[in-house]
Amino acid sequence: MLALLFTPHLASAAVPPTLTITLYDTDTAVVGGTGFPVKSTVKLHADLAYPDGTAYAGDGTIGTDATGHFLVGFILPEHLGSGGKLTVTATAKGAPTQDVTLSLGAGAPINGPEVTPSLQPSASAPAGGAPNNPSTGGSTGGTRLRGGTTDLGNTAAYPNAPLIPAPLKIPAGGVSVPAGSNLQSFIDSHGEGTQFNLAAGTFSGPGVIHPKAGDKFYGVKAGPGGTKLVGLGIQRANGSTDNVEIHNISITGYSDSGRNGAIDSNLHESDAASGWKLTNSEIYGNYLGASMGMNSLVENNTFHDNECKGAAGGMDGTVWRYNQFIHNRLPDANDPGGDCGGVKITVETNNLFLGNLFSDSGHPSGLWMDASCHNNTFENNISYNNDGSGFTDETGYSNTFKNNIAAGNGSNEPDGWRKVGIVIQSSGRDTATGNFAWANNGAAITIYMEDRHDASGTDRTANNTVTNNTTDVATKIMNVNTNGPNTDSGNVVKIISNMLIPRLVAGPQM
Structure with missing residues (x-):
């Protein structure tokens, strides 16, 4: 994502529009513009390509100051290869289009042809934080960022195979x-x-x-x-x-x-x-x-x-962070009680799920809370390409889903309300805020209001808050056999190609 670093006040000068680009701290490309129309909007497009065929693209806008200057930073996605080239193009009304290219590692601007990407995920930017003094006492060996694009086929952003962690x-x-x-x-x-x-x-x-x-x-x-x-x-x-x-x-x-x-x-x-x-x-x-x-x-x-579940339990006060849960709840699982799922947790309280990856797991959910789970927090997790929902809270209350990514879920799920990114099912007083959800097989976020013996009354099925999320479709509220107040406000619906997805510290930090 384009991130405005700062806009200094520079002396005015009658110069033609020019661009400069410098690599800062290995992962930020700082682009400066001079001579553009004053207090105007500049459209920026960035292409980043590597010799191995990996490519990224990002778009955004920035305003110029009273002297026609701007300064903006592109946060570069993590890539293990070398030899990449970043090309930035700037367009403003009343000014000729300008472009500049930087060979990564050189640290100096190079003028050259634009690079045509083979993939064009959205721009990327970091969000969340690196592991902070892991209580195991070991080094994580560096921060691993995931997400940062709507392209679920980008396996650097959305891994499709197990990531074996380095040893402590x-x-x-x-x-x-x-x-x-x-x-x-x-x-x-x-x-x-x-x-x-x-x-x-x-x-x-x-x-x-x-x-x-x-x-x-x-x-x-x-x-x-x-x-x-x-x-x-x-x-x-x-x-x-x-x-x-x-x-x-x-x-x-x-x-x-x-x-x-x-x-x-x-x-x-x-x-x-x-x-x-x-x-x-x-x-x-x-x-x-x-x-x-x-x-x-x-x-x-x-x-x-794992045949039935990747993980379960937690009870009170457990921390789950920087794990990968992939391809659990196998298609032929022995599941006579309907209890299996990618991760299935019950009667769990005051747990923290931070920076985990949930993917490629079977019905009914990548992450499934059931049986009165409450006061749990799910933050900066990524749940994608699961047969069922990305995240489910069933018969819980007062749980928080914050700054998560839920995409490409629900591809093989018989229950319509679970073909979604996040579903609040027969649960009350939950909060979903700051999440990104797209390309799910149903709604992005669903409130499924069903009064049942283990979640009865509006206090257990309503008063949920869905706010300030970015999705490709609007929130869906389904009143099965009851209704009650819920808050659905401040959410932004965008077409997928216009979404700017954050990069999150997620998965094993090796």
Whole structure:
């Protein structure tokens, strides 16, 4: 997105229109214009292209000052390649069109032909913030920005494959555990709060590992060549098994006929343990990936190809940040109770979901809250290309959806009200503000008002606020068997090509 940095007052001079461009701080191109009509509007168009065929485009306007000058910054999208060229064209009424080209990395203006992009997503700009002192104590290795375009086929902006997180630094000390060892025997022979350093290689089940309170498990890394648990779950022994940590491990192939998670401190809110940390790991190919007890931290993981759910639980006070949930709730999932979803959480309170990616998951939702979840916040998440809705709150209340992206959802969903970006279903006093939603198979945002036994009365089905969102279609309010006051105001409906989508710190920060 075009971001006005500042407009200095410069001495007036009778000069023809000219443009200059300079790279600032590796990701901002600062464009200056002189000699344009005073106090007029300048239309700007930017093309950014790389030799590998990746291309971006952005449009915007800026006003000139009393001397005919302007200064504006283009925030450049993250790209791992090199050799890109940025061309900026400026047009104003009463002045000839000007263009200037910058070869990225050179830091100096180069006049040359315009670059024709192969893709033209919207302009991009950062939003949200980088991870701030992750409580696991490790380095995230740099900020990873996603979004910034309406082009859902742009896999740099909207990843379509698992992102394996880099490992967290292993603290000094600890007990070394060779691959193939009986991990439970190591746990049993050491006291609470032991750090176990698991070697690269495979630890096999079937079975369940029961850690002691305060135990810490560090693998070498997740993914190929790293530490892998196959058919082994890590679950709390009882409600006093608090403050367990799991880092840098791939965990796959665990199932107990569909009841508990491969990582589980919750066990269906029955004598749950608290304060668990799950970071920098890959959780895949299980029936249920992870189910967390209260006051836990789930950070910098990828959950993929789990049969029923990527994750569940959370209870009270859990933080979920910078994770990827992709291709969970598989088409052939064993789901007799209709309980599966990309992420399905119940009776959850005071949780924070920040900067997560939810994508390519099955019916009914990428992220699904159910059963009286309340006072939870979803901010700077991106939910896209899911069979069902991007985000669903069913029978909850007082939940907040803020500055999220929900796009391309609802492609294979039987329930019409879930073919949407965000749906507030039989829920009350929810807020959806500052979100971006487009190209969903139904409405962008829906309030679905149905009075039912577990959400009865207008206090539980109405008084929702949908405001200041940017969408391609208007908010839809569906009165099924009740009606009540809701606020739908200040939203902006745009055609998709005119949307300027923010870039968000989202997904594993490797």
